[in-house]
Amino acid sequence: MKPWIAFFNILMKDMRSYYLKPPNISWGLIFPVAWTLMFFLRSPVAVEVRDLLPGVMALSILFGTTSMLAVTITFERKSRSFERLLLAPISLNLLMLAKTSGAIMFGIINAFVPVIFAAILTNLSGINWLMVLASVVLIAITSTFLGLFIAVSVTQVFEAQTFSNFFRFPMLFLCGLFIPLADLPSFIRPVSYALPLTYGADILKTAVSQNGVIAVPLNFLALLLFSGFLFAYSIYNVNRKWIL
Amino acid sequence: MIALLKIIEAENLKKQYNGFTAVDGVNFHIKRGEIFGFLGPNGAGKTTTINMLTGLAHITAGSVKLMGEDYTRNAIKAQALMGIVPDESNLYEELDGRENLCFCGALYGMDKKQREKRADELLEQFGLQEAASKPFKAYSKGMKRKLTIAAGLIHEPEILFLDEPTTGIDVAFARQIRSLITNLHKKGTTIFLTTHYIEEAERLCERIAFIVQGRIVREGTVVELMQETQGENIINFILGGDFSAVQTEFKNSFPDYNIISGKNNSVSIQSPASFSLLPLVKFFEERSLPVFEAKIVHPSLEEVFVNVTGIELQKLQNEQSTRTGPGQKGGI
Known part of the structure; x- marks a missing residue:
């Protein structure tokens, strides 16, 4: 038995069946453009594209990964094709990693679409690209595992969408992208620190504009802990709910 | 040596969900090369038993062995030797017939050449060559069921689990599927068949177990079971x-x-x-x-079943009418 063959083929099938479909490619292009335009139009003062970049990148990953994974897994559960994967002679950890790898890659690609637009519009010199890449990968992993956590908590596709928003919208407003963490009311700040995107967005701010407020190692550690917890809890739930 | 003849051994297998006992201490074994029928009305515990045997449900108590090796707590190794055909066709709608088979082969670690060769063999064996490049969603119900059985055989398993293989499909396809099952048996495939069609079990199976309310109430060859009503x-x-x-x-x-x-x-x-x-x-x-x-x-096996289980025929017939596909007979 060669488990990597199963892993690779699950990943390839998901890429073909879900992530490389024209509607998803157009989502990846339209979403960052829409966010950038929204910032431009809403802001009373002139906005620097470079200042917008960390936020647009983080939100592109968050929305791309959670939407796709939560919906595709719930859909496969509903059609019972997911049972076929559960019956395959591979470990549950490897199976879930195979199912999430496509969404992680989709998230990473989504993150760099706004970078391409930004490169056309402004000078991107002085950015710590290694840190950008590391943070994008970690945000994609954490967001995907959040999508997995959502997928194993619901039974219907529409529930997956609704439940995703329950996590995504608080993150959108409380992760420090719209309002700096220091400007948030003190009673809300603990909520911000309980959200994984806060740490991801902060690394991106440090890497792009050197204006992050949390120590970079702490940000990475927080994202790793969130990823580990979300994955482990999802596996626990799959074992409890899907393998009856 | 005797142990090697037994492919699957289930001992005191029990499954409880939130205090409800779905399977209550069943014991049986399946011999190499035989078709073992698991018969029972809806909700008797047939699918739960299959799920426990295939690793899709945790076992509350008891044990299961595959070729003498216990896999009660970890089914991965055993799963590699099993082919599983669920009661509903669950292949991927967007993939075509050949792609579905190849994908299923990949799940069992088969390399590309190996799975493509095997997929072509199965498409031919199941008479689906012409539909090989059609998407699964375009298949008829009977064709879907055939391809789902083929997918269960892609990795040449030691044992094939067939859960209600002919439920909900028309007579012609049901006959084709029964004939396929007979051919597989002739080639030496061990088959665990659950069905609620008594005639189907009588025609196909060598040994049969009757399961009612999570308990096996009788087990034996068709001849042994029929002896119970001799003289009637x-x-x-x-x-x-x-x-x-x-x-x-x-x-x-x-x-x-x-x-x-x-x-x-x-x-x-x-x-x-x-x-x-x-x-x-x-x-x-x-x-x-x-x-x-x-x-x-x-008396037919149906009467034996009625005698043994004490289930009223009328109730069984009602159940049959809710589940039977067009033209199916002898359901319980």
Whole structure:
């Protein structure tokens, strides 16, 4: 038995069946453009594209990964094709990693679409690209595992969408992208620190504009802990709910 | 040596969900190369048992062994040797027939060349070559079921689990599937078959276990099970009026006879070993129920099932009518 063959083929099938479909490619292009335009139009003062970049990148990953994974897994559960994967002679950890790898890659690609637009519009010199890449990968992993956590908590596709928003919208407003963490009311700040995107967005701010407020190692550690917890809890739930 | 002949051994297998006992300490074994039938009404615990045997459900108590090796707590190794065909076709709608088979082969670690070769063999064996590049969603129900069985065989498993393989498909496809099962058996594939069609089990299986309310109530070869009703006869009457009007009177007049079913002008009566038809005909004639037809038949496996399980035939027939596909007969 060669488990990597199963892993690779699950990943390839998901890429073909879900992530490389024209509607998803157009989502990846339209979403960052829409966010950038929204910032431009809403802001009373002139906005620097470079200042917008960390936020647009983080939100592109968050929305791309959670939407796709939560919906595709719930859909496969509903059609019972997911049972076929559960019956395959591979470990549950490897199976879930195979199912999430496509969404992680989709998230990473989504993150760099706004970078391409930004490169056309402004000078991107002085950015710590290694840190950008590391943070994008970690945000994609954490967001995907959040999508997995959502997928194993619901039974219907529409529930997956609704439940995703329950996590995504608080993150959108409380992760420090719209309002700096220091400007948030003190009673809300603990909520911000309980959200994984806060740490991801902060690394991106440090890497792009050197204006992050949390120590970079702490940000990475927080994202790793969130990823580990979300994955482990999802596996626990799959074992409890899907393998009856 | 005896242990090696047994592919699967289940000992005191038990499954509880939130205090409800779905399977209650079942014991059975499946011998290499045989078709083992698992028969029972809806909700008897057939699918739960399959799920436990294949690793899709945790086992509350008891143990399962595959070729002598216990896999109660970790089914991964055993899963590599199993082919599983669920009661509903669950392949990928967007993939075509060949891609579906190749993908399933990949799940079992088969390399590209190996799985492509095997997929082509199976498409030919199942008569699906022409539909090989059609998306699964364009397949008819019968074709879907065939491809799902083929997917269960892609990695040449030691044992094939077939869960209700002919439920909900038309007669022609059901016959083709039964013929495929027979051919697989001839080639030496061990098959665990769950069905609620008694005739299907009688025709295909070498050994059968009856499961009712999570318990195996009888197990044996078809011949062994049929011996239980030796000496009994079933008389089927077609009358010229409604039997229900005289049902109570009949019971009082013929206490040794057992009414199996009596609906409108058709009645099935189980007789004692020695009987005479004449008093029965006379009874009906005297009550203005002319006898149009009287046929004596030996009990079938269906009667054995009714006797053994105590389940009323009417109830079984109701269940059959809710699950049977067009043209299917003999469901429980």
